[in-house]
Each structure stands twice: as C-alpha cells, then as structure tokens.
Amino acid sequence: MSKTYSAAERVYDEVKELILTSELPGGELISEGEIADRCRVSRTPVREAFLRLSAEGWMRLYPKRGALIVPIGDRESREVLDARLLVEGHAVRGIVERPEAIAELVRALRANLDEHREASGDRFAVIDTRFHQLIVEAGGNSLLTGFYTSLGERRRRMTSASMHRDPAVVGRIHDDHSALADAIEAADADRFDALLRAHLAGVHEIPGAGR
Structure with a gap:
C-alpha cells in the first residue's frame, strides 16, 4: 500500500509538472499505458494520479480512451x-x-x-x-x-x-x-x-x- 501510494504521488507530481510546463499541452489525449511506461510504474498508481488530477480540473477522464489535458480556456x-x-x-x-x-x-x-x-x-x-x-x-x-x-x-x-x-x-x-x-x-x-x-x-x- 505504501509503495502504491508513493508511486501514485510521484506520477501525480510528474504529470502535473508536464501540464504546467506545456510539455503536455491542452487538448492532448494521453493514456494510462503511455504514462505508466514513461514513469516506469504499473497502471494502478497512474490511475490514482489521473483521478486526483481530474478532481483538480487539470484533465478530463474518458473510460477506455484515456485522459484529455484540459486546455486553458x-x-x-x-x-x-x-x-x-x-x-x-x-x-x-x-x-x-x-x-x-x-x-x-x-x-x-x-x-x-x-x-x-x-x-x-x-x-x-x-x-x-x-x-x-x-x-x-x-x-x-x-x-x-x-x-x-x-x-x-x-x-x-x-x-x-x-x-x-x-x-x-x-x-x-x-x-x-x-x-x-x-x-x-x-x-x-x-x-x-x-x-x-x-x-x-x-x-x-x-x-x-x-x-
């Protein structure tokens, strides 16, 4: 449980940084698998990180399709x-x-x-x-x-x-x-x-x- 939480926190920080720096620009669709490979973790911590980022308004989740980076309106x-x-x-x-x-x-x-x-x-x-x-x-x-x-x-x-x-x-x-x-x-x-x-x-x- 501790390792899963730690990994989720790291993925959250890394993906959020990519959003803030526009390395992941608004309007881009990303997948759990893509981020899991990038961060070298399983999909479980990625899913947790995505849920948190979605709750904060940084991304919008689409089941079986991925996550859309919310553009700056x-x-x-x-x-x-x-x-x-x-x-x-x-x-x-x-x-x-x-x-x-x-x-x-x-x-x-x-x-x-x-x-x-x-x-x-x-x-x-x-x-x-x-x-x-x-x-x-x-x-x-x-x-x-x-x-x-x-x-x-x-x-x-x-x-x-x-x-x-x-x-x-x-x-x-x-x-x-x-x-x-x-x-x-x-x-x-x-x-x-x-x-x-x-x-x-x-x-x-x-x-x-x-x-």
Whole structure:
C-alpha cells in the first residue's frame, strides 16, 4: 500500500509538472499505458494520479480512451488576468506610500531581472511568476498574498503556454518587467496599472483581457 501510494504521488507530481510546463499541452489525449511506461510504474498508481488530477480540473477522464489535458480556456484566462490586475495594482498603491518599501522591492525586482537574463524554458516561467509574487508580497496584505499564491500554478502554466506559442515573448516579458520596476521606483501607481494591463494582454493574447 505504501509503495502504491508513493508511486501514485510521484506520477501525480510528474504529470502535473508536464501540464504546467506545456510539455503536455491542452487538448492532448494521453493514456494510462503511455504514462505508466514513461514513469516506469504499473497502471494502478497512474490511475490514482489521473483521478486526483481530474478532481483538480487539470484533465478530463474518458473510460477506455484515456485522459484529455484540459486546455486553458479564454474565460479562465481572462478571470486570472483580471484578478492579477486587481491584486497587483492594489499592492503597488500601498507600496508607493512607503519609500522604504519601494527601495526594498525595487532591489528584489532588479535581482529577479538579472535571473531573467540567465534563464530559459520553464526556469524562466518560474522566475516570471516570482517577479509578480514579489510585488504582491510587498503590499503587506497576507490575505491577498495567499490568494495570489493560489493562482501561481495557473499563472505559470499560462506563461509556459505563451512561451511555447511564441519563444520571442521571453524578450518582451523581460522588457515589460523592467518597465514595471521603473514605474514602482518612480512611485507611479497609475503608470504601473497601465503597463501591467498592456503586459498581460500582450504576453497572453487573451481576447478582452483586462477590459
């Protein structure tokens, strides 16, 4: 029982990571046998992992056919981006009232931007996610920080999908992030809002995002 649970947990982690990095893109149909071979386990732990991923909304199960990786829908994407605009904008409006908070956050953001330059692939998506998380954490509202953290996997998956769709978006993300850091350093919350709206809409290409 212990070995089965351990194997199921490992398969769950591995398959979820493949989904978050878009190695298993939305709309792809996979089978238990395929994943069992890939993870070198029997089908029992794969079945358990699939059930858990299905319950969390990452895949949809079809008996005798396999599991469909649930695509990132336009509505979900718009709702995630709307939430990000509200939470990050609120955080920055609080930050610009505290000069010491501005200085500390800008230092952290500049360090994050240095990491951007050295990263690629999913590592870049993780660093991108952290950039925005730093802003929200600096806002000092633990409830909003917790909520924003809960969006982390969806944010990361959306960024990975954008990078797979257009590798050149990496350069845009770095430049946009640099401009966002500049707006915070200038204590210009209105400019930050406008830049963030353009950044999210441009990177993710979601119809109606942020309107």
